[in-house]
Amino acid sequence: xxxxxxxxxxxxxxxxxAASRAxxxxxxxxxxxxxxxxxxxxxxxxxxxxxVAHPTANKAVARLKREGLAVSRPYRGVFLTEEGEALAExxxxxxxxxxALLRAxxxxxxxxxxxxEGIEHHVSQRTLRAFEAYLARSETGKQG
Amino acid sequence: xxxxxxxxxxxxxxxxxAASRAxxxxxxxxxxxxxxxxxxxxxxxxxxxxxVAHPTANKAVARLKREGLAVSRPYRGVFLTEEGEALAExxxxxxxxxxALLRAxxxxxxxxxxxxEGIEHHVSQRTLRAFEAYLARSETGKQG
DNA sequence: CGCGAAATGTAGCCTGGGCTACAACTTTGG
DNA sequence: CCAAAGTTGTAGCCCAGGCTACATTTCGCG
Numbered sequence: 001x002x003x004x005x006x007x008x009x010x011x012x013x014x015x016x017x018a019a020s021r022a023x024x025x026x027x028x029x030x031x032x033x034x035x036x037x038x039x040x041x042x043x044x045x046x047x048x049x050x051x052v053a054h055p056t057a058n059k060a061v062a063r064l065k066r067e068g069l070a071v072s073r074p075y076r077g078v079f080l081t082e083e084g085e086a087l088a089e090x091x092x093x094x095x096x097x098x099x100a101l102l103r104a105x106x107x108x109x110x111x112x113x114x115x116x117e118g119i120e121h122h123v124s125q126r127t128l129r130a131f132e133a134y135l136a137r138s139e140t141g142k143q144g
Numbered sequence: 145x146x147x148x149x150x151x152x153x154x155x156x157x158x159x160x161x162a163a164s165r166a167x168x169x170x171x172x173x174x175x176x177x178x179x180x181x182x183x184x185x186x187x188x189x190x191x192x193x194x195x196v197a198h199p200t201a202n203k204a205v206a207r208l209k210r211e212g213l214a215v216s217r218p219y220r221g222v223f224l225t226e227e228g229e230a231l232a233e234x235x236x237x238x239x240x241x242x243x244a245l246l247r248a249x250x251x252x253x254x255x256x257x258x259x260x261e262g263i264e265h266h267v268s269q270r271t272l273r274a275f276e277a278y279l280a281r282s283e284t285g286k287q288g
Numbered sequence: 289c290g291c292g293a294a295a296t297g298t299a300g301c302c303t304g305g306g307c308t309a310c311a312a313c314t315t316t317g318g
Numbered sequence: 319c320c321a322a323a324g325t326t327g328t329a330g331c332c333c334a335g336g337c338t339a340c341a342t343t344t345c346g347c348g
Contacts, residue, residue: 018262019163023335044295056336058297063334075296075343101249107274118162118266127259130251167305187326200306202327207304219313219326 022121025091026050027060028069031078032088040077094128095120101131104138166265169235170194171204172213175222176232184221238272239264245275248282 030049034041047057061078064070069084080088098120102112123131174193178185191201205222208214213228224232242264246256267275 020334042295043297052335053337054296055298055338059335102271102274105245105249105274105278107271111268111270111274115266115268115271119263122259122262122266124255124259126255127246127251130246130249130255134249164304188324196305197307198326199308199328203305 018122023060024064024067024069025087025121027057027064028080028084028088029091029095031061031064031070031080032085032092035079040079042077046078091120094123097128097131097135098123100135104135162266167204168208168211168213169231169265171201171208172224172228172232173235173239175205175208175214175224176229176236179223184223186221190222235264238267241272241275241279242267244279248279 027046027050030046031041034045034049038045043054043057043061046061047054050057061070061072064078064084065072068081069087070078070080072078095116098116099112102116102119103109107115171190171194174190175185178189178193182189187198187201187205190205191198194201205214205216208222208228209216212225213231214222214224216222239260242260243256246260246263247253251259
């Protein structure tokens, strides 16, 4: 028992990495939302919506800036880079698909929204594509 | 913008809490698996399978003991309490349902296994029940 | 304009989960 | 039966994400 099944390990590792990426995704999506609503995303608003204290949001934004997803000048609003905006759009799209899939298989709307928030970060590209294909099928086929 | 939509906050909080619970669930399931295979779960084996160093597994087991999910005497194997075993069974069952659901909507088998590992921890009771109902339906209905 | 309120930034601490290094205990085989 | 090997436990560190407290800057308004 020194090697152990690599599949296991890989699976858990994936989960841990996803947890890390999830944070950035949440922030990027939130910043994009706020930009749409108010024209810019303020630290206070980001923090409030995410339910964290403002220094926490500040740290997170600093990380996004380091990663090239956002930009901001001191005491000014936060804006996404093109890369950040692309990620936000991707996250938003995935969220919609996951919610739609959940609803399509019979999950109540409010529950679908809540669960999707956690689930979406673990949905791989291939699974996402499978979801989309399924939704396309059930749109036309109408078996539910 | 001081109150903000509580739905948002609740959603994110749920995700964060789930991330914390996920660890315990992984360990409990693994301990249960090892108990079935070898009669007991040794720290070294738990660590190896989860892909972490043994002190990490040790800490996690200490936490499970604190939470009443496991018991162990120094330098001896780890065993689940009834509560821990129940949780393990529940986690295992949920994993099976999530994998089955993913496959049912067209996700390739290997991908389903990997993604389920991350997704399952965010599947609420109500969503799980919806999954089960859907699977029951598609078993008999056979629309795929 | 100038001052108080609000927003942002910074410092420093806590917790949890991960690691390495090392100590203590068990097992095993010569 | 006892030393070496293996296993478990402990100490102490790191990092990330969260918080509070406090400093600084900007904004709004009299």
